[in-house]
Amino acid sequence: MTEQLDAGLVGRQIAESDQLGDPKDGREVGRARRRKEDARLITGRTTWTDNIQLPGMLYVAFLRSPIAHARITRVDASAARARPGVVAALTGRDFADEQGSLPCAWPVSEDVVIPDHPPMASDEVRYVGEAVACVVATDRYKAVDALEAIEVDYEPLEAVLDMTEALAEGSPKVHEAGNQAFTWKFSGGDAEAAFRDAPVVIDRTYVQQRLIPTAMEPRAVVATTDGGSFTVYSATQIPHILRVMLALTTGIPEHRLRVIAPDVGGGFGSKLQVTAEEVLCLLLTRRLGKPVKWTESRSEGNLTVHHGRDQIQKISLAAERDGRIRGVRVDLLADMGAYLMLVTPGIPLLGAFMYNGIYKMDAYDFRCTGVFTTKMPTDAYRGAGRPEATFAIERTVDELAHELGMDPLEVRRRNWITHQEFPYATIAGLTYDSGNYEAATDRAMALLGYDKLRAEQADRRDRRDPVQLGIGVSTYTEMCGLAPSRVLGSLSYGAGGWEHAAVRVLPTGKVEVVTGSSAHGQGHETAWSQIAADALGVPFEDVSVLHGDTAIAPQGMDTYGSRSLVVGGIAVLRACEKVKAKAAELAAHLLEASPDDVEFSTGTFAVRGTSEGKTIQELALAAFAAHDLPEGFEPRLDAEVTFDPENFSFPHGTHLCAAEVDTETGMVRIRSYVAVDDVGHVVNPLIVEGQVHGGIAQGIAQALFEEAVYDSDGNLLTTTMADYLIPSAADLPDFVTDRTETPAASNPLGVKGVGEAGTIASTPAVVNAIVDALRPYGVNDVPMPCTPERVWRTLAGAAPPGSTAAGRGGAGESEGGER
Amino acid sequence: MPRITVTVDGITYEEEVEPRLLLVHLLRDRLGKTGTPVGCDTGNCGACTVMLDGKSVKSCSVLAAQADECDVVTIEGLGRAGELHPMQQAFHAEHALQCGYCTPGMIMAAIDLLRDTPDPSDEAIREGLEGNLCRCTGYSNIVRAVRRGAREMSGETPAPATGGEVRTS
Numbered sequence: 001m002t003e004q005l006d007a008g009l010v011g012r013q014i015a016e017s018d019q020l021g022d023p024k025d026g027r028e029v030g031r032a033r034r035r036k037e038d039a040r041l042i043t044g045r046t047t048w049t050d051n052i053q054l055p056g057m058l059y060v061a062f063l064r065s066p067i068a069h070a071r072i073t074r075v076d077a078s079a080a081r082a083r084p085g086v087v088a089a090l091t092g093r094d095f096a097d098e099q100g101s102l103p104c105a106w107p108v109s110e111d112v113v114i115p116d117h118p119p120m121a122s123d124e125v126r127y128v129g130e131a132v133a134c135v136v137a138t139d140r141y142k143a144v145d146a147l148e149a150i151e152v153d154y155e156p157l158e159a160v161l162d163m164t165e166a167l168a169e170g171s172p173k174v175h176e177a178g179n180q181a182f183t184w185k186f187s188g189g190d191a192e193a194a195f196r197d198a199p200v201v202i203d204r205t206y207v208q209q210r211l212i213p214t215a216m217e218p219r220a221v222v223a224t225t226d227g228g229s230f231t232v233y234s235a236t237q238i239p240h241i242l243r244v245m246l247a248l249t250t251g252i253p254e255h256r257l258r259v260i261a262p263d264v265g266g267g268f269g270s271k272l273q274v275t276a277e278e279v280l281c282l283l284l285t286r287r288l289g290k291p292v293k294w295t296e297s298r299s300e301g302n303l304t305v306h307h308g309r310d311q312i313q314k315i316s317l318a319a320e321r322d323g324r325i326r327g328v329r330v331d332l333l334a335d336m337g338a339y340l341m342l343v344t345p346g347i348p349l350l351g352a353f354m355y356n357g358i359y360k361m362d363a364y365d366f367r368c369t370g371v372f373t374t375k376m377p378t379d380a381y382r383g384a385g386r387p388e389a390t391f392a393i394e395r396t397v398d399e400l401a402h403e404l405g406m407d408p409l410e411v412r413r414r415n416w417i418t419h420q421e422f423p424y425a426t427i428a429g430l431t432y433d434s435g436n437y438e439a440a441t442d443r444a445m446a447l448l449g450y451d452k453l454r455a456e457q458a459d460r461r462d463r464r465d466p467v468q469l470g471i472g473v474s475t476y477t478e479m480c481g482l483a484p485s486r487v488l489g490s491l492s493y494g495a496g497g498w499e500h501a502a503v504r505v506l507p508t509g510k511v512e513v514v515t516g517s518s519a520h521g522q523g524h525e526t527a528w529s530q531i532a533a534d535a536l537g538v539p540f541e542d543v544s545v546l547h548g549d550t551a552i553a554p555q556g557m558d559t560y561g562s563r564s565l566v567v568g569g570i571a572v573l574r575a576c577e578k579v580k581a582k583a584a585e586l587a588a589h590l591l592e593a594s595p596d597d598v599e600f601s602t603g604t605f606a607v608r609g610t611s612e613g614k615t616i617q618e619l620a621l622a623a624f625a626a627h628d629l630p631e632g633f634e635p636r637l638d639a640e641v642t643f644d645p646e647n648f649s650f651p652h653g654t655h656l657c658a659a660e661v662d663t664e665t666g667m668v669r670i671r672s673y674v675a676v677d678d679v680g681h682v683v684n685p686l687i688v689e690g691q692v693h694g695g696i697a698q699g700i701a702q703a704l705f706e707e708a709v710y711d712s713d714g715n716l717l718t719t720t721m722a723d724y725l726i727p728s729a730a731d732l733p734d735f736v737t738d739r740t741e742t743p744a745a746s747n748p749l750g751v752k753g754v755g756e757a758g759t760i761a762s763t764p765a766v767v768n769a770i771v772d773a774l775r776p777y778g779v780n781d782v783p784m785p786c787t788p789e790r791v792w793r794t795l796a797g798a799a800p801p802g803s804t805a806a807g808r809g810g811a812g813e814s815e816g817g818e819r
Numbered sequence: 820m821p822r823i824t825v826t827v828d829g830i831t832y833e834e835e836v837e838p839r840l841l842l843v844h845l846l847r848d849r850l851g852k853t854g855t856p857v858g859c860d861t862g863n864c865g866a867c868t869v870m871l872d873g874k875s876v877k878s879c880s881v882l883a884a885q886a887d888e889c890d891v892v893t894i895e896g897l898g899r900a901g902e903l904h905p906m907q908q909a910f911h912a913e914h915a916l917q918c919g920y921c922t923p924g925m926i927m928a929a930i931d932l933l934r935d936t937p938d939p940s941d942e943a944i945r946e947g948l949e950g951n952l953c954r955c956t957g958y959s960n961i962v963r964a965v966r967r968g969a970r971e972m973s974g975e976t977p978a979p980a981t982g983g984e985v986r987t988s
């Protein structure tokens with residue numbers, strides 16, 4: 001059986017099962033279509049970057065610093081060059097004239113310090129894992145073998161690990177300019193006034209531990225050249241941005257560079273980067289004239305894929321005794337790691353507009369200090385700044401409820417924006433266009449059986465049950481659809497937030513949709529097909545979606561920040577509408593009618609009140625043949641659109657987590673987890689549900705399992721999957737998910753984006769549940785990840801139930817009280 | 820160098836292999852069987868899971884030399900005569916994959932799980948797949964897919980898919 005026939009059969013079987021979920025109204029949008037992408041993924045026909053083999057290909061391995069901070073006094077790669085199969089062994093000095101500095105596209109403030117960041121270090125290393133040399137050999141085993149023949153002498157310098165100490169007078173410096181990367185301030189209203197004489201003030205400090213994004217596909221790069229131009233394949237989320245940045249970094253002209261993101265196995269922000277390895281592989285193919293490939297091992301990835309989170313959040317909330325919030329103040333320390341990478345300093349600031357959450361208040365004050373340490377740089381990880389903000393406000397509102405002896409949902413009700421109040425201009429300067437927090441919360445409470453669980457909780461408390469029950473609440477919103485270009489400009493970001501789409505109706509009536517959005521698991525091929533099928537009145541099967549290659553989709557801003565549907569999907573819709581306008585003009589000409597009299601319905605353009613019409617397929621052929629076209633009509637049925645959104649979108653929802661905490665062992669078990677999300681109208685409910693599931697899992701993982709741990713010398717201890725614990729199926733509960741729907745007002749599909757919602761919502765829901773379970777023990781915080789040991793230690797230092805001792809938190813300074 | 824004879828997806832290969840060559844690298848780099856990916860270097864992720872003489876193994880934790888005289892089935896050889904295996908079909912129907920990187924290994928592990936437990940409970944599925952990590956799906960739909968695959972493999976008519984919206988068929 002030939003491969004092609006085989007694929008055809010597989011395609012048919014898949015098409016059959018796709019009949020599931022027939023829409024009532026014949027529309028594709030809103031239908032639970034099975035994904036087009038699956039055919040290749042479930043049969044192993046995927047093109048991961050590491051699958052790519054080219055004639056004469058060479059393999060690259062990097063030697064990495066074993067020391068957090070050191071001066072490099074000598075590197076000698078000559079012995080490695082003599083090893084069998086080795087084509088080249090190179091050091092930082094060899095690249096000095098051509099490697100440039102890895103880019104930071106977000107110089108957030110006037111005072112920002114952007115240190116030089118050579119892809120390969122030659123003078124000083126500033127984190128464990130920084131590349132200091134490389135070997136290029138005829139196979140991957142030989143390349144790795146030869147690394148051991150490279151000699152490097154280091155003169156150790158002091159590691160800088162703690163943010164507070166790093167900012168103190170006399171701290172060893174990561175960079176000559178000092179350890180402060182930037183300061184950034186933002187305020188709305190009069191915080192002074194809001195806090196003055198406030199009846200209740202809650203002060204808390206929360207630690208957002210450092211996380212390792214851990215996309216399942218390790219990074220990989222293939223670079224090749226024909227002598228004049230270059231192609232880089234990379235497991236990246238951002239082929240378009242990467243192309244521009246590689247050109248700017250290496251000086252290779254942009255028009256001689258093609259970047260391809262083939263099938264990409266997850267990203268979660270970690271592949272939103274311009275990496276040392278991408279630059280160096282490009283330079284190596286130029287130098288050697290041969291295709292080169294580098295694929296990281298997981299341990300190499302844990303060290304050198306940018307990390308996420310790592311902030312210390314001081315938050316103060318002032319309120320009335322009836323629970324009304326007067327104001328919030330936030331003072332943030334954000335660990336940049338050793339360098340500012342693509343959007344490193346901007347990440348904490350993406351949260352700056354979200355610490356007010358869904359609540360009304362009179363004043364808000366935010367300041368952030370970026371700090372250099374001798375660790376792997378941080379950058380975007382699912383939610384990027386917004387999970388941190390949501391965690392802080394949702395934890396603090398629970399603390400307020402506790403302080404006032406109120407139900408956490410009641411405090412929220414007293415403060416949230418009611419559904420009649422939209423559009424609502426928040427204290428952080430954003431305009432929330434739509435939402436209904438009441439509806440989502442009511443639904444979530446019903447699905448969880450909130451009142452019944454509260455009764456069980458009371459009972460367990462009365463019985464002094466060693467296994468206590470807690471209910472965690474998280475009523476979140478987030479800003480999605482990054483982003484209006486003018487807003488990005490006002491935040492000093494180096495690029496815009498538009499997206500591009502092209503739609504072509506081919507002579508045979510089939511449709512190609514070209515998108516600048518670069519999917520890596522999100523299902524764009526399916527969702528964009530649904531949008532185009534409805535808009536053009538063509539069958540879903542007749543649409544194919546092209547993306548991820550700068551030669552095929554030359555313009556784009558790529559995929560991150562829950563932006564694909566809200567920006568890229570709308571661009572597709574707009575391009576379809578342009579095509580339709582052209583088709584209508586052609587139809588009117590051919591039918592000898594006035595364009596105003598031509599109506600479009602399900603793929604046919606007809607003269608109003610007659611049965612005369614032309615299908616879009618007939619019109620495509622007529623345009624191609626070009627025998628009889630209106631004056632000035634170009635002989636093709638296609639259109640391009642670049643769409644820049646006017647506002648962000650604001651998905652929201654209520655997540656409730658019921659957790660059992662064994663007070664004797666510290667073990668936490670999530671008993672039930674309910675998520676009711678409002679992501680606006682939905683293009684494909686199956687994909688939306690999947691995104692929510694995966695997001696919740698990653699948020700729970702931050703709450704319970706994951707932490708990148710460095711020792712006191714700056715060595716990463718969690719380098720393998722045996723040490724850095726991403727959850728398995730056995731670690732997670734089933735999730736109950738549902739949706740409420742208030743359409744976004746800012747786009748014609750009414751969609752809001754869903755990629756990050758689950759992650760943003762779930763972490764505080766889980767920690768709130770744990771703290772809620774342990775309130776009788778005087779516990780008011782457990783530091784993340786809430787491992788059995790952490791929970792147990794917190795309890796061991798806490799007061800027994802019934803005593804009147806002061807509250808106890810695990811995360812340092814933590815106090816609440818009446819003033 | 821040891822010389823091995825190994826059958827992969829129905830084709831017999833004779834290969835000279837370095838003693839240290841991992842089975843997964845033999846499959847990927849020498850035989851072009853790139854349907855089986857690598858996700859880690861410590862045997863934790865399960866992305867590389869294949870069948871070795873009918874039992875699932877992590878092919879990154881097996882030397883190519885150990886596969887001498889063995890029969891290997893990868894995700895590429897799973898469907899017969901161009902038809903999808905019911906478990907592949909089930910993963911598609913239940914939207915049990917997003918990026919798909921874990922999927923080949925997950926499907927192989929799921930099939931192996933059903934060999935011992937043809938009608939597993941949700942808990943047994945979760946325990947049974949503990950060695951296969953997925954970063955995208957949160958596992959709920961994977962559990963549904965394995966249940967569906969189990970029903971189909973035991974010859975029952977599958978119930979409508981459980982995810983997403985209410986469906987008519």
Ligand code: FES
Pocket residue numbers: 856857858859860861862863864865866867868877878879880
């Ligand atoms: S690659 Fe084999 S277990 Fe991870």
Ligand code: FES
Pocket residue numbers: 216265266521915916917918919920921922952953954955956
């Ligand atoms: S689908 Fe992406 S890792 Fe499982």
